[in-house]
Each structure stands twice: as C-alpha cells, then as structure tokens.
Amino acid sequence: MYYIGIDLGTSAVKLLLMDEKGTVHKVVSKEYPICFPHPGWSEQSPEDWYAQSIEGIRELTADCEKEMVAGIGCGGQMHGLVALDDQDRVIRPAILWNDGRTAKQTEDLNQRIGKETLSKYTANIAFAGFTAPKLLWMREEEPENFARIEKIMLPKDYLSYCLSGVHCTDYSDASGTLLLDVEHKCWSREMLEICGVSEKQLPKLYESYEVVGTLKPELARGLGLSADVKIVAGAGDNAAAAVGTGTVGDGKCNISLGTSGTIFISSRKFGVDAHNALHSFAHADGHYHLMGCMLSAAACNKWWMEEILKTEDYAGEQAGIHKLGENQVFYLPYLMGERSPHNDPDARACFIGMSMDTGREEMTQAVLEGVAFALRDSLEVAKSLGIHLERTKICGGGAKSALWKRIIANVMNLKVDVIASEEGPGLGGAILAAVGCGEFADVEEAAAKLVRVVDTVEPEPELAAKYEERYAKFRKLYPALKETF
Template sequence: AGFTAPKILWMRKHEPELFKRIAKIMLPKDYVNFCLTGVHCTDYSDASGTLLFDVKNRKWSGKMLDICGISEDVMPKLFESCECVGTLKKEVAEELGLSETVKVAAGAGDNAAAAIGTGTVWNGACNISLGTSGTIFIASDTFRVDSGNSLHAFAYADGKYHLMGCMLSAASCNKWFMDEILRTKDYETEQAGITEDRLGKNHVYFLPYLMGERAPHNDPMARSCFIGMSMDTTRQDLTQSVLEGVAFGIRDSLEAAKALGLDIRTSMICGGGAKSPLWKKILANVLNISLSSPETEQGPGYGGAILAAVACGKYASVEDACRKLVRVTNTLTPDPELAALYESRYQTYRKLYPALKDIFPEL
C-alpha cells in the first residue's frame, strides 16, 4: 500500500462511511500548500506515485479513478514542480509575518526533489540515494517502461520523465544490524575493521529484504538472510556483507535500466549512507560507475529550494538553475581489479533470490 490507490480501495472496503465523505485527495506536501494558498494542487512527479495518474500522457487516469470509485473532482489540479501554485492567504501571511505576495511553488516528491538537488536533470543523468530506502533515479527525455516492471516510470520535476528503482531497505539494513544485532552506535569503528584487502573477497552474502522488496522483485514476502557463513566468519564479514548486499540490490535496478539501452557510467550520490567512504567505495565498484558527491548534503531540501527559485523567476529553467547552483565536491572512480572481483560476486548474488523465492512464503 505504498501508493494512494490501494489505500483508497482499503478505505472503500473497510471504512465505507469515511470513503463516502471524501471531498479532496492530496498528498502531505500538497496539504501544506493547500493550507498556505487555498489551492488544491499537486505536481506531476508526486501524482505519478498515486497509481491514479496516466504518466505517459501526464493526466489523471479515468480508468484508475473508476476502479477506485472516485471522480476527478476530488483530485488536485496538476502543476509542474517549478510552477507557482498561488500566494499566501491573508490570514496565513499575517500569522507568519510575511507578505501576501509570497509565492508558493508546487514542489516535488522526495526522490524527485533529491535528484534536482544533485543536478540530475539531463537525459541519462543518474542519482543514487542511499537513505533509509535506496533509490537509483535516471532522468529521461522520453517515457519508457521496462518489460519486467522493475522500475517506476514517473513524470519528473523538470517537466520530462524519470525511471526509478527503489529498494525498501538500504541504510536501514545497516542501522538494524548495528543497533539491534551488534548493539552499537559506533558505525565508524565497526567499518574500520573492513580493510581494503577484504573487499570483493567476502564469502558471506546478505539479502537486504527486511521489509520485503520493491525493485526489482516486487515481492512483499521476500525476507533477509545471511548466506555463506562458516566457522571462519567474523563480525567484520557480517558487517561488510550488509553494506555489499545493499549495493548488490541497487545493482539489480541498474541492470534493469541497462536492459532499456541506458548506458550509465557516472552518477551523483546522496543520503546518509553516502557519508561512509567505505560504503561509497563498495558501491562504486559493485556498480562499476563513478560516483560524485554534491557540495550540499541536503539533497531533497536543496532541490525544493531550487524549484522555488525557478517558480519566483530567479532562473529561466530547472536545468539553468542546476547548472549554476549544483557543485560537485569529489568523485570516486571504480578500480578495475576490484570491480572485476565484485562482478563475480554479483553474479552469485543474483542467483540467491530466485533460489529462495518459493521458500519465503513458508517462513
């Protein structure tokens, strides 16, 4: 139920009286905009994540609205993310001590805003977010869908489209292992024992499906596990396998993008997990692409500020704003020998889910 449509169907079935009272449907940020301006609105990127939106044609889907038993009248007006939806209501302006002429931009969904904040706005440009969940986000000038439905095809905050692979547990896997299993908050010390000579040679695998998995398996029954342990397995091996398992999971989505003919050789990277030099190195070599870090760590917030600047006319376009405002601090390139070691390990990793898929529902 990560999308809006299933929630509406649940309400219609389990809370029919509340369902009948639906007057307006909006997402959290859109409710804030509604309170500020009185305008019932959303942007195309967030609308894409409702399952009520015809992404290719950039309009509400009459078919999906009919399935959910709602009319288009309750749906918000659609705006580009960088469009001004209105100005502050008089009472809001007075309460905040601001002018009624303050403009409010439509804004964007979290991953779309993060991609804007990292300057991922040109066709084929890529951003990887290593947060609680993990995403690989690829900007596209055209609408395209992979045959296995491994990737989301959404409208983008720059007026075009994007592909996105989202794994449900990324940095949260490391947090779970550190906090609940090792009972420590000293993540840096735990990673210090994973020296460079250990990379690409770990005999333990970790499947990062703590909450089931979205991309690329779309399987709520998938479960996490450690595989390959022996009497020689160490604390460092397990910690390393968690970091590697998340990287392999993101590689799965990258492979789906490659199957569409996309040639991705570089990517921006953001999120809390990206602060770990070790994890970033593992990821660069598992994916075998260069990873660049933006100057600001506040990807989504910075992206929202960029969209607001465009809405206020400070910049001619989202691309123009990103070109002038987004700066790279460092770039990590993969090591050919290490990338080759991880390529071999990934080919083993990708056999594990198919082998266990039928067992997961029994657990």
C-alpha cells in the same frame, strides 16, 4: 533572496535555507514518530508533519532577514495516502510508501485488470506501496472512512495545502499514485473508475516548479514572513533529490541512499520498461525519468546498527572493514518486502553464508554490500533497455559514508560524483522554489549554476571484477528463497 527547501522524510522533516547562489545557510531537522500497528503496516500522523515543519521554518529563519524569504518548495516521501473530509480534516493516519498491507489489492490489480492494461493507463503496474491499492484497501476494509473522503492527498501536498490553502500536486509525485496517465500528464479516467473515486477528489496537477499559491496571511504573520512568499508545487522525494544533485535533462543518473534506495535515470523522452521492473514517472524538470526503488537501503544499516548491534557509532563499526570484494557473507535487504525489480511485499531480509569465523565486521559489510547489490539489480534492468551509464551522482544519509560510496562505485562499476551539498530533496525543493520565483529560466539552468561536484569516487578495476563475481552469486539468492518467504 532566500529559498526554503523542505524534505518531508519518513523519520524526520529536514529544512534548509538557500540563497540565489546556491549557498546553504542553515539546515534544521525535526523528528516525528512512525507507527507499525500490525506487521507490515506503516502509518504516520499528517498533523505531526505540519507541526514539525512549522517549528522547523521558525527555527530556520530565526536569524535571517525574514523579508528576504521569497519561496518555499517541498520534496517528500511518495505514495502515502492522506485522506481529508469535507472540512479538510485528516480522516485516518496516513498509510505510508513502505506499508505492505495491500498485497491482495495489488495482486488483484495486476491479475484482474492486468499488467499490460495498467501500463497502458498509467505507464506502470501496481506495487504494494502505490496509492491506488491503498484506496482499494480502504474501500474494502474501512468503507465508512472511504465514504468520507473529499480530497486525496500525498504527504508533501498535504503540507503544501497547510501552507497555501491550495489542494495541489505535481506530476512527479502523482506518477506514483497509479492514478496518473504519465505520458499525457492527466488523471487516468479508467483508474479513477477502478478505484471508485472522482477527479474532483483529486488535487490540481502542476509542474514541480510552478507556483500554486502564497503563504496563508495568518501563517505568514505567525512566522514573521511576507504573505507574498510563493509556494511551488514541489516534487516527490526522488525527483526533488535528482534536482538537488543536478540529475536533470537527458541520460543523467542519481543514486539515493536514504531510508529507501533508488537509482534514478533522467530522460527528455517518455519511455516504459516493458517488464515494469522500473517505474516510469514524470520528472520535476518537466520531462520524464525511469527509477528503480528498493524499500530498505539506509534503513537496513540503521536497523543493523541500532536495533541489533545497539550502537550509533556508524563510523566506528565501519572502521575495521578492509577486505572488500572478499566477504563470504551475503545480506538480502528486504526488511519491508521489496519493490524494484521483484515487486514482492512478502520478501524478507536474511544473512547467508556465515561460518564460525564470521564477525561483526563481515556482517556490517554484508549489509552495505547487500544494498549495493540490490541497486545493481535495477541497473541491470536499465542496461537491458539499452541505457548506457558511465557515472552517477549520489545523495542521502548513506552517502556520508566514504566506505559505502566506494562499495557502490565498484559494485555498480560507475564513477560516483559527490556534490557539495548532500541535502538532496531539500536542496531540490529550494531550487524549484527559486525557479518558480523567476530566479532562473528553468530547472536545468538552475541545476547547472547551483549544483557543484566536489569529488568523484572511481571504480577500481580489480575490486570491480571481484564484485562482479559476488554479484553473480547474490542475484541467485532471491529466486532460490522466494518460495520460503
């Protein structure tokens, strides 16, 4: 049988076709625009997600036995607010995860309601990218639109609705709304009251591997697929990526170098970071995880390469970088503000330490190192909670760079396991679909059988020691500059 995994990203939707043995037969990517109507704002059209996904499914299945397609699972960008009216029409462009307009509402939640109270309600505090502050912004700034809301959706759930006709979400994605009681896996009545919404406006909650419905008959006919194709609830992109890298069960770690960057630590038990620097979310395997999320990871490298250096030769620009651990230039990777661990939407990127002999290699190296150092910030929080890690999986577009993986291994001082497929969220979505269709007993069994490690990048003691010194300097920079942002 075949299973379709969909990764609804920020710049494109990526789709893959996987069989029951985990072999990926085809990958398709379809881009769509992103809009920045004001500084710090970030929006997209949900209709674009759907249109490009349908085209992607059509292209993905063009040469396969269509009757063998059994299920579809989606992993997608988290936190985005998709508001539908009573006809299930999109009311306004979706406000995305990296949108920083809700600084006022976020501060109000954390100060007026209080971080301790929010953490009791939801296991998390308010971050500018979360969905609840977006709802408050919409209620204050667009009251007419807010009054029209019949259903509140997340990005990948809007796509699942379009495929199945079911208003659904899963616990991992719902965890990032600040509307879910994560520990008890139910909508928080207190948060709904604070945001002025009702439970009937929210989608039904599912585990990520549960079947929510089947492909709409008219859609199935148009795509040439069976109307029995099952749609599973899917997962937020980071939880889906963790499934795709086998980061399930207890004490496993995954680092994602996508548009955003994350360090993801799975756990069978619910737990909260007392300082709320890390997110405490439900996981797609039915358990829980802690996660540190930085808003700009591979996005920093893309910005530097394409907007500043005006090139797409990523490998060529990295080819001249040889003196690791000795770079005198630092880069703070806060292009869109920062989430973990600083929770500061006003933070901004900057280069520090240039001299007359600084060249483009040092600047490029600083970008790669700056992202690694920022991920290390979240690792340090995990260490403070008594979490001990020796290795991590890695995925995302940035993971294609051998140089970046080496930097990550030595900055984090962790063994970095590389898996056969780097299609993290898409592969995770396909695996969840396979579990939902009964191919495997549970997510852990599926990951154990389907995910293969093909290489490990080991930290080098001498280089890791050099990076330890560089990181000690890096971590002083944001506190020193905070008041200037």
